[in-house]
Amino acid sequence: MSDEVRIALDAMGGDHGPAVVVAGAALALTRHPGSQFLLFGNAALIGPLLDAKPELKSVSRLVHTDVAIRMEDKPSQALRYGRWKSSMWLAIDAVKRAEADMVVSGGNTGALMAMSKFNLKTLPGIERPAIAALWPTVRGESIVLDVGASIGADAEHLVGLAVMGAATARILLGLDRPTVGLLNIGVEEAKGLEAVREAGHILREENWPDLDYQGYVEGDDIGRGKVDVVVTEGFAGNIALKTAEGTARQLGEYLRGAMQSSLRARLGYLFARSAFRQLRERMNPSRVNGGVFLGLNGIVIKSHGGADAEGFAAAIELGHGVVQDQLLAKIRAALSRHGKRVHQVEAGQVEGRQVLDGAAS
Amino acid sequence: MSDEVRIALDAMGGDHGPAVVVAGAALALTRHPGSQFLLFGNAALIGPLLDAKPELKSVSRLVHTDVAIRMEDKPSQALRYGRWKSSMWLAIDAVKRAEADMVVSGGNTGALMAMSKFNLKTLPGIERPAIAALWPTVRGESIVLDVGASIGADAEHLVGLAVMGAATARILLGLDRPTVGLLNIGVEEAKGLEAVREAGHILREENWPDLDYQGYVEGDDIGRGKVDVVVTEGFAGNIALKTAEGTARQLGEYLRGAMQSSLRARLGYLFARSAFRQLRERMNPSRVNGGVFLGLNGIVIKSHGGADAEGFAAAIELGHGVVQDQLLAKIRAALSRHGKRVHQVEAGQVEGRQVLDGAAS
Numbered sequence: 001m002s003d004e005v006r007i008a009l010d011a012m013g014g015d016h017g018p019a020v021v022v023a024g025a026a027l028a029l030t031r032h033p034g035s036q037f038l039l040f041g042n043a044a045l046i047g048p049l050l051d052a053k054p055e056l057k058s059v060s061r062l063v064h065t066d067v068a069i070r071m072e073d074k075p076s077q078a079l080r081y082g083r084w085k086s087s088m089w090l091a092i093d094a095v096k097r098a099e100a101d102m103v104v105s106g107g108n109t110g111a112l113m114a115m116s117k118f119n120l121k122t123l124p125g126i127e128r129p130a131i132a133a134l135w136p137t138v139r140g141e142s143i144v145l146d147v148g149a150s151i152g153a154d155a156e157h158l159v160g161l162a163v164m165g166a167a168t169a170r171i172l173l174g175l176d177r178p179t180v181g182l183l184n185i186g187v188e189e190a191k192g193l194e195a196v197r198e199a200g201h202i203l204r205e206e207n208w209p210d211l212d213y214q215g216y217v218e219g220d221d222i223g224r225g226k227v228d229v230v231v232t233e234g235f236a237g238n239i240a241l242k243t244a245e246g247t248a249r250q251l252g253e254y255l256r257g258a259m260q261s262s263l264r265a266r267l268g269y270l271f272a273r274s275a276f277r278q279l280r281e282r283m284n285p286s287r288v289n290g291g292v293f294l295g296l297n298g299i300v301i302k303s304h305g306g307a308d309a310e311g312f313a314a315a316i317e318l319g320h321g322v323v324q325d326q327l328l329a330k331i332r333a334a335l336s337r338h339g340k341r342v343h344q345v346e347a348g349q350v351e352g353r354q355v356l357d358g359a360a361s
Numbered sequence: 362m363s364d365e366v367r368i369a370l371d372a373m374g375g376d377h378g379p380a381v382v383v384a385g386a387a388l389a390l391t392r393h394p395g396s397q398f399l400l401f402g403n404a405a406l407i408g409p410l411l412d413a414k415p416e417l418k419s420v421s422r423l424v425h426t427d428v429a430i431r432m433e434d435k436p437s438q439a440l441r442y443g444r445w446k447s448s449m450w451l452a453i454d455a456v457k458r459a460e461a462d463m464v465v466s467g468g469n470t471g472a473l474m475a476m477s478k479f480n481l482k483t484l485p486g487i488e489r490p491a492i493a494a495l496w497p498t499v500r501g502e503s504i505v506l507d508v509g510a511s512i513g514a515d516a517e518h519l520v521g522l523a524v525m526g527a528a529t530a531r532i533l534l535g536l537d538r539p540t541v542g543l544l545n546i547g548v549e550e551a552k553g554l555e556a557v558r559e560a561g562h563i564l565r566e567e568n569w570p571d572l573d574y575q576g577y578v579e580g581d582d583i584g585r586g587k588v589d590v591v592v593t594e595g596f597a598g599n600i601a602l603k604t605a606e607g608t609a610r611q612l613g614e615y616l617r618g619a620m621q622s623s624l625r626a627r628l629g630y631l632f633a634r635s636a637f638r639q640l641r642e643r644m645n646p647s648r649v650n651g652g653v654f655l656g657l658n659g660i661v662i663k664s665h666g667g668a669d670a671e672g673f674a675a676a677i678e679l680g681h682g683v684v685q686d687q688l689l690a691k692i693r694a695a696l697s698r699h700g701k702r703v704h705q706v707e708a709g710q711v712e713g714r715q716v717l718d719g720a721a722s
Binding site: 109110137138148151183185186193218219220221222223224232234235236238239240241242243244245246247248249250251253254255258259261262264265267268269270271272273274275276278279282 | 470471498499509512544546547554579580581582583584585593595596597599600601602603604605606607608609610611612614615616619620622623625626628629630631632633634635636637639640643
C-alpha cells in the first residue's frame with residue numbers, strides 16, 4: 001500500500017462545506033504525496049475550487065450529486081432523503097465498493113454514523129460502533145472512546161470498546177500494550193454502575209497480553225494522561241469531550257483578557273510572543289482533529305464540523321495513519337482473539353454474572 | 362438571623378484535616394464576624410490549633426470524638442462504623458438538632474451524602490438529594506447539578522433538579538428568573554434520552570414564572586455561561602466537573618511551561634506578572650469551592666477534599682449565602698408550588714407519557 005491511500009471525501013460536509021474540504025485535501029496532499037482523492041458533492045461549487053489547486057486536481061476525481069446532508073437533521077431524516085444519493089452516502093459507499101481506503105466527512109455526526117452502519121455494517125461481535133477521539137494530555141495523547149456514537153453501555157459493550165481502543169492506541173500511539181482505564185466517578189453507589197464494575201472484572205480477570213487494564217479513572221485523570229485508553233459510554237464521553245473543549249476556550253479568553261489588562265501586560269505579551277504562539281499551537285483543537293469510527297467494516301473519519309483547512313487536513317492524516325497500519329485488520333484480529341469472552345457476556349450467562357456481582361460487592 | 366450564623370464543622374474531614382478546617386474557619390470569621398462555630402473531632406489535635414486562634418476560639422465550641430470517616434471508605438462502611446459517633450455524623454446531627462444552621466465538611470462525599478440523607482431526611486417530593494456546584498464561566502457563574510450524588514435520572518428527578526437549581530441560582534446568583542438548560546449531546550438517538558426529552562417537555566409546557574427553560578445545552582456551553590442552571594444526572598455531571606478541573610490544570614501546566622521556554626518568555630512573564638496573578642486567581646478552584654447538597658431538610662456544604670484554608674473559607678461563605686437567604690425555605694416553597702406536576706410524573710401516568718413521547722418523536 002505504501003503511501004498510496006485512496007480517500008473518499010464528503011465535500012459538502014462541515015460548517016464551511018467544499019472550501020475547507022478542498023483546501024484541507026490540498027494541504028494533506030503536500031504531506032502525503034501518494035494520496036488519491038474521490039470527491040462527492042455539487043460539481044458547480046467544487047469544480048472551480050479544484051481548478052485553483054492543479055496538483056490536487058491531478059490526483060482527484062469529482063462525482064457530482066445535488067443532495068447534501070444538513071447539519072441539523074436527525075439520522076433517520078438524513079437516511080430517508082440521503083440514502084443512495086447524498087454526498088455523504090456516496091463517499092461511504094466508495095469504501096464499501098473498495099474504491100477508497102477510507103472516507104472523511106465533517107458532516108452531521110449522527111447521520112454519518114447511521115449511514116456508515118447501514119452501508120458498511122459492523123464487525124463480528126460488535127453491535128454498536130463507537131467514536132474514538134485523540135485527546136491531548138500533559139503526557140502526550142490518549143484515546144478516549146466512545147465520545148458520542150451511542151448512549152448507555154452494558155459490560156459487553158465496554159469490553160468491546162476497551163479491545164478496539166487498545167488496538168487503536170497500538171497503532172496511533174505506537175504502543176505494545178496500552179494502559180486502559182474505565183471512566184467512573186468517585187462516589188460509590190451500587191445503582192447504575194454494574195456495567196462498569198462488571199467490565200472491570202472481566203478486563204482484570206482476562207489480563208490480555210495486548211491490553212494493560214489499570215482500573216477506574218476519573219474525569220481529571222484524562223488530561224493527566226493517566227492511561228493511554230479511556231473507556232466510557234457515549235453520553236458521558238461526549239459531555240467530557242465538549243466540556244474539555246469549552247474549558248480550553250474559556251481559559252483562552254481569560255488569558256487574552258489578562259494579557260490586555262495593562263500596559264505592562266501588553267509589553268510582557270510582546271516579549272513572550274513566541275511562547276504564546278507555542279501555547280496557542282498546543283491548545284489548538286485542529287492539531288488533533290478527527291474522530292475515528294470503530295467497529296465498522298471500513299475506515300470512517302469524522303472531522304469536526306467547525307474545523308478549518310488545517311483541521312480537515314489533520315483528520316485526513318489521522319486516516320492515513322490508521323489505513324497504513326491496517327487498523328481494521330488489527331481490530332478484527334483482536335476481537336476474534338478476545339471474542340469468546342465478549343460473547344459469553346453477550347449470552348448473559350447468569351452464573352458468570354452472579355460470580356462477578358458477588359465479587360464486586 | 363442577620364450575620365449570626367451557627368456553623369457545624371466536621372473538623373476531621375478533607376485531605377489535610379483539622380489544620381485546614383481551623384485556618385479556614387478563622388479566615389471566614391474575619392469576613393463574617395457574627396459566625397459561631399461548633400467543631401467536632403479529635404480534641405487533642407484541634408485544641409492546640411484553636412488556642413493559636415483566640416478570636417476563633419472565643420466563638421467556638423469543641424466537641425471531642427475519636428471516630429473520623431476515612432476518605433476511601435464506601436458510604437455503607439462509613440455508616441456502619443461512623444453513625445452516632447463520628448465527627449461527620451455529629452456535625453450533621455447538630456443541624457438536625459437545630460444547634461447549627463449548616464454543616465461544612467471536606468470529608469468523603471459519598472459518606473457525607475449517605476449520613477445527611479439518613480439523618481436529615483429528604484424534602485417532600487425529593488427522593489434523591491443532589492450536589493450543586495458553582496461553575497465559573499466567561500459570563501460569571503452558573504449552577505451545575507447534579508455533580509455526583511446519584512447515578513441516572515428519570516424525568517421526575519431531572520425536573521426536581523431544575524426546580525431546586527433555579528431556587529439556588531435565585532439566591533446565589535441574585536436572579537429573578539434564572540435560565541435553565543438540560544445537559545445533552547448533539548447526536549440524536551432515541552435510546553437512553555427519554556428522561557431528558559420528557560423533562561424538557563414538562564419544563565417547556567409548565568413555563569413556571571421562576572424558571573426560564575431554554576432547552577438543551579452541550580458540554581461546551583457550560584463554560585460559555587449559556588444558561589444560569591445546567592441540569593444533568595450525577596454520573597455525567599461529575600465527569601463534566603472533573604474533566605473541566607483536569608483541563609484547567611493541564612492548560613495551567615502548558616502555560617507555565619511556555620513561560621519558561623526561553624529567556625524572552627521569562628522576561629515577558631516578569632513584565633506581565635500581575636496579569637498572570639490575576640489569571641491564576643480566576644483559574645483558582647478555591648475561589649468557588651463548595652458543593653451544596655440540595656433536597657435535604659438542612660444545609661450541608663461539601664468542601665473539596667484537597668482544598669486549602671482559603672478554599673475551606675470559601676465553602677463556609679457559600680453556606681452563609683444560602684443560610685441567610687433561606688435557601689431551604691425557598692426550595693420547599695418551589696417544590697410545593699411545582700410539586701403537583703412533579704408528582705404526576707412520579708405516578709407514571711401512562712397517558713401523559715405517551716403524549717409526551719409522541720410529541721418528541
